[in-house]
Amino acid sequence: MSCDMIQDAETDFIEGMGLILQADGMPRIAGRLMGLFVLRGGPFSFADLAETLEISRGSVSTNTRLLEDLGVIERVAIRGERQDYFRLAADPYAQIVERKRVRSIRAEEAIRRSADTLSEAGPEALDRIGSLANFFRVLSDATARALQDLETKDGNAHPARGTSTPSSIAAE
Amino acid sequence: MSCDMIQDAETDFIEGMGLILQADGMPRIAGRLMGLFVLRGGPFSFADLAETLEISRGSVSTNTRLLEDLGVIERVAIRGERQDYFRLAADPYAQIVERKRVRSIRAEEAIRRSADTLSEAGPEALDRIGSLANFFRVLSDATARALQDLETKDGNAHPARGTSTPSSIAAE
DNA sequence: TATTTCGTTCAGTCTTGACTGAACGATGTG
């Protein structure tokens, strides 16, 4: 029943994840896959993914590899089966944050390197460049702490804690 | 002399900023403009920007507005001048972080909203969705702290205060 | 009021990247 046909609410979730990931500069299909794996965690065969999401095998190949590289999903082997299977990774989000962090660090380095070359620039210019570099350092520091937060309060095993949710959402 | 022709090192810096901003999903020209404003802070006329970066007036209009909305630059009036002038804003980076934060919050809200609709889902599924929502919460929290960090150690106006400046820059 | 000088907007071009579908090599099966 719930094998090849997807409920409406689930479709919404999957498509929503597609849009969220896409807004972050990733392929929409990667987001849809991620949504599907979050929804049902269990191992999916390569063919299942193509059929369920109605996408080509090429896209399945490309985007599963992408998500695998990101550590969001992992490839598992099932005995007696020739197909590849995938399931949600144990810690799906850590490497996403780590990648953001690395990008900020790279940016900061590149900027400081430029600052060295631009010794002819005035002191105010060097100040402004320093502030820019500092901006990227703040970003990388923030992602570093986010990484620690993720490890600590994983949220998975500890579902409905009291939550200091501002809950300002209800207002609207 | 240094009016219409740009030095090599400065060009590298400007182009580098173009690439960094582009990697973040923004127009490359916005990055180039930002690089130019960081390099020399002073007010530039609309025409200057088009000429210096060799871009069309249309692009100047679009991307100055974009950077203005982001709070990176601000439009200033100069008496006796009909042209618009722009200069680097006092706190150029705060709103960029704030925008990232809002996006994470929106994502978390959307996911939790979906979770309500998906009450038919099993408890493990709700767990996984909760973890996903938690992930975006961690991101928004991190950006919130980054925002505070930016306000605190602005680095620009308070150069050599008593210092907690890491000043590790000199080392390398 | 006529004219010039702004900045914005919009149609058109072009680049980039996602996605598809078919061809291909690899690996098990008969």
Added chain:
DNA sequence: CACATCGTTCAGTCAAGACTGAACGAAATA
């Protein structure tokens, strides 16, 4: 060994967005 099945790769198509240049309206000047 021939055959079938699986996943990857690659050329081709398509859509999204950046950028340009010209047309346009607004505002100051004469």
